[in-house]
Amino acid sequence: MPKKVAVIGGYGPSLINFRGPMLKAMKDAGHEVYGIAPLDSPDVPEKLAAMGIKYIEAPIQRKGMNPIKDLAALFALLKIIKKIQPDAVLSYTIKPVIYGSIAAKLSGVKNIFSMITGLGYAFGQTSGKRGLLFKLVKNMYRAGLTCNKTIMFQNPDDRDLFKELGIIPQSKATVITNGSGVDLEHYASSPVPAGNPVFLCISRLLKEKGVREFGEASLRLKQKYPQAEFRLVGPHDKGPDSIDDDIIATWQNGGVECTGPVADVREELKNCSVYVLPSYREGTPRSVLEAMATGRPIVTTDATGCRETVIEGQNGFMVPVKDISALEHAMEKFILQPELLQNMGAASLKYVAQKFDVNKVNATIMKAMGL
Structure with missing residues (x-):
């Protein structure tokens, strides 16, 4: 039976770049689908409309904790959900999960679902000033979930971890989705290019993404x-x-290319030999899945989310978090x-097709939602 489904995200383009195949699968199954998120990019409504998805703008602030703006986001979501009266609501990323879930509950929606796509900065440290943020976010998650x-x-x-911290009870129904999945047709495989090895890391230039370790290990190997x-591709978030x-200037002076963000990473992946992401923690790293779909070996950390992508010694190597020397030696093996x-x-x-194909992941999500 066709249902009305609302999907709430914290960044407009993510409805297309990360959730597009899922939204399309829901639409193709006969459901009426709404994508709710901040606009962020002017082409979001048009691209969603081309997929048959109805877009509604919501004033959700991605960064920072501003009580007034966050309260405004909650009331805006409450108004939106009451207006469209969906049969099911699915939220992803922290603020949509918290405020979207509460708004759906207050609106009388019975089928409320959330997707935890990674824990982010708030869970990086549980003491000191960041510890206060951790406690706040933990309690807010508990309220929403x-x-x-x-x-x-x-x-x-x-x-x-969520069960251990008491954010959700042991009895709460949960599903493991194996990340967001990757479109194996969009990220088509290609032969590893001949010639000198090229090591690529695609990431926001943040410490907890392991970018510092990549830069230092690359300097040594260069x-x-x-x-x-050695190429580092991604935005320099402040x-x-x-x-x-x-x-960053030291890395560049030492021969590490820092190119900034690119609109389409496929050419970068096609031209690299090895993909490296020494992140401290992930949900499941999308960029690693894209590199695997392209047919590239992986070097990543033995950390939450990252370890799911590597069978040690078969499709790549895992190293301890923050261990520059271990990362250097793992990368050196390919040279x-x-x-x-x-x-x-x-x-x-082979591994990404078995476990992370976006069609399999979307089937898992839709089954969990009764779609």
């Missing part, structure tokens, strides 16, 4: 192997976790043993 029928996690570690190339400008590139790249493609 109490309203949920089922909660979806991208990896089992995050689920277990001195030993001048022919190797904030308490951002990398200092002078550090000393170039035969690993094709074999591990093929293993990445």
Whole structure:
């Protein structure tokens, strides 16, 4: 039976870039689908309309904790949900999960779902000033998730942590989705390019993404192997976790290319030999899945979310969090043993198709929602 479904996100373009295949799958199954998020980019309504998705703008502030603006977001979501009267609401990212779930509950929606896509800055430290933020966010999560029928996690570690911290009860229904999935057709596989090895990291330039470790390990390897190339691609977000400008300048002076963001990462992935993401914690790192779909070996950390993407020694290597030397040695293996590139790249493609195909992930999500 067709249903009316509202999907709430904290960033407009993410409805297309990250949730587009899911929204389309819901629409193709015969449901009436609404995408609710801040506008952020003027082409969001048009692109969603082309998929048959109805867009509604919501004033959700992605960053910061401003009580007045957050209260305004809650009331705006309450008004939107009461107006469209959906049969089911699915929220993702922190503020939509909290305020979207509460608004749906107050609106009388019975089928409320949330997707925890990663824990972010607030969960990076539980003491000091950041500890106060952690306690606040933990309690806010608890308030929002109490309203949920089922909660979806991208990896089992995050689920277990939420239960351990008492954010959700042990009895709460949960589902592991294996990330957001990746479109294997959009990120088509290609042969590892011949010639000098190219190590690529695509990330916001934040400490907790492991960008500092990538930069320092790349500097060391560039001195030993001048022919190797090291590329860091992504926006330089300003904030308490951002990398200092002078550090980035040091990397660039040492031969590490820092190119800034790109509109389409596929060409970057196609031209690299190895994909590296030494993140401290993820839900499931989307960029790693995209690199695997392209057929690239992976070097990442033995950390929540990241460890889900690597079978050690088969499609790549895992290193301890914050261990620059271990990261350097793992990357060096591909310089000393170039035969690993094709074999591990093929293993990445096989593994991502088995576990992270976006069609399989979307089927899991829709089943959990009764769609």
